[in-house]
Amino acid sequence: MRMRILHVITGLQSGGAEAMLYKLLSASHGNGFTHAVIALTSGGPYFEKIRDLGVDVQTLDLNMPLVGPGAVLRLRRKIADIAPDIVQGWMYHADLLTSLALMRFLPGKAGTCPPLVWNVRLSEIDPRFIGRSTRLVIRCLATLSHRVPAAIVINAEASRQTHIAAGYTAQKFQLIPNGFDLEKFKPDPAARAALRRELGIAPETRLVGMAARFDPQKDYPAFFAAAEKVIAACGDVAFIACGSGVEAENPAIAPSIARGDIARHVHLLGRRGDMERFYPALDIYVSTAIGEGFANVVGEAMCCAVPCIVTDVGDSRVIVGDSGVVVPPADPAAMARAVIALLDGPAHNRQAMGARARTRMGDFSIAAVARRFEAMWQTILSDKKARRDRKKAEGTDR
Structure with missing residues (x-):
């Protein structure tokens, strides 16, 4: 009999949690497990992608963060209708709403309240980047963590310490890193040549990307400031960046690329759906983030054998190990020096570093990571059954 897992996530927009959920479903759905997804908000590119996997996807169409008791009741009824064996939360608001829904659970087909697992993604709780309502949610979750979830999944060791300091119980954390598809993300000379042709970048031009x-939290001002210094020092180099809002028309970006000679060397691509073509085109991948747990994008670049220069935030130092370079966050001069040092060195040094990066990511295959999620869920259900059997034996089962 297949185990049924219900995932409740805040939304299905483009983000690290959404990407990880999609990859997990790709590797687990149908392999002894059946999955369903409820998103608190509507829309998003991952809605269709997950539905295309054959996974049941529903939305509550909530206007976050303004939710009331009615939202809790609607979620509770959906959980009862789906009758999952386990409920897996993703991100703070979904963790809280699901906790409230299950605290006064209306029994459905299964006739029993399913265990709940939370999923924490942030490595830092920084008021500069996290709104007041989310900080209030985190405080509520810290209180509930001692009695509601069966486990709390983190993807970075830094998240554990941050959330323990915020009041979360230290007893329930389970470290399960992000997973990656090494068949999709791999060195690809044809993709490298194609993207460079698309952008008008010569094959011999050194290319740095993010x-x-x-x-x-991604600190694009530092990216552009470092690019300006590298361009001035190295000449034949280009920078590319992609992501939602990363466009020349963005008024917050325009001043950064208007300085000096930077506009001729920087290509802003906006959101792209072909990241497996993006990374292989690069000679160096950089991350200027000032807040990060386990960055999917760094892992994907490493899978493509691209050497990475990352800031020392979250678990980035642990992830790249000896296959990359680590610099302080919010220090574009240090980032520029690291890029220049790699570009000025022999090409075979960068290639060797990239090869080590791909080898390192073998420990983070999505198949292996999915098995860790599945083993956790099975253990939680086994423990629940053991407790129920023990109560029956004691004559206290209700």
């Missing part, structure tokens, strides 16, 4: 939505 993929991230335009968001304060």
Whole structure:
């Protein structure tokens, strides 16, 4: 009999949690597990992608963060109708709403309240980047963490320490890193040549890139400031960046690319759906993030054998190991020096570093990561059954 897992996620827009959920479903759905998804908000590119996997996807169409008791009741009824064996939450608001829904659960077909697992993605709780309502949700979850979830999944060790400091119980964390499709993301000379032709970048031009939505935590000003320094020092180099809002028409970006000679060397691509073509075109991948847990984009670049220069945030240092370079966050001069050092060195050094990066990502295959999720869910259900059997034996089963 297949185990039925219900995933409740805040939304299905473009983001790390959404991408990881999609990859997990791709690797697990139908392999002894049946999955369903409820998104609190409507729309998003991952709605169709997940539905195309044959997974049941529903939405509550909520206007976050303004939700009331009616939203809790609607979610509770949907959970009862789906009758999952396990409910897997994704991100703070979904974790809280699902916790409230299950605290006064209306038994459905299964006749029993399913265990709930939370999923925490942030490695830092920084008021500069997290709104007041989300900080309030985090405080509520810290209180509930001691008695509601069966487990709390984190994808970075830094998340554990941050959330323990915020009041979460230390006893329930389970570290399961992001997983990657090494067949999809791999070195691809044809893709490298094709993207360069598309952008008018010569085969011999050194190319540095970053993929991230335009968001304060990604620190695009540092990316552009570092690019300006590298362009001045290295000459034949180009920079590309992609992600939601990463376009020349963005008024917040325009001043950064208007300085000096930077506009001729920087290509802003907006959101792209062909990241498996993006990474192989690069000679160096950079991440200027000032807040990160386990960045999917860094892992994908490493799968494509691209050496990475990352900021020392979250678990980035652990992820790249000896296959990349780590610099302080919010320090474009340090980022520029690291890029220049790699570009000025022999090409075979970059290639060797990239090869180590891909080898390193073998430990993070999505198949292996999916098995870790599945083993956790099976253990939780086994523990639940053992407790129920123990109560029956003691004559206290209700």
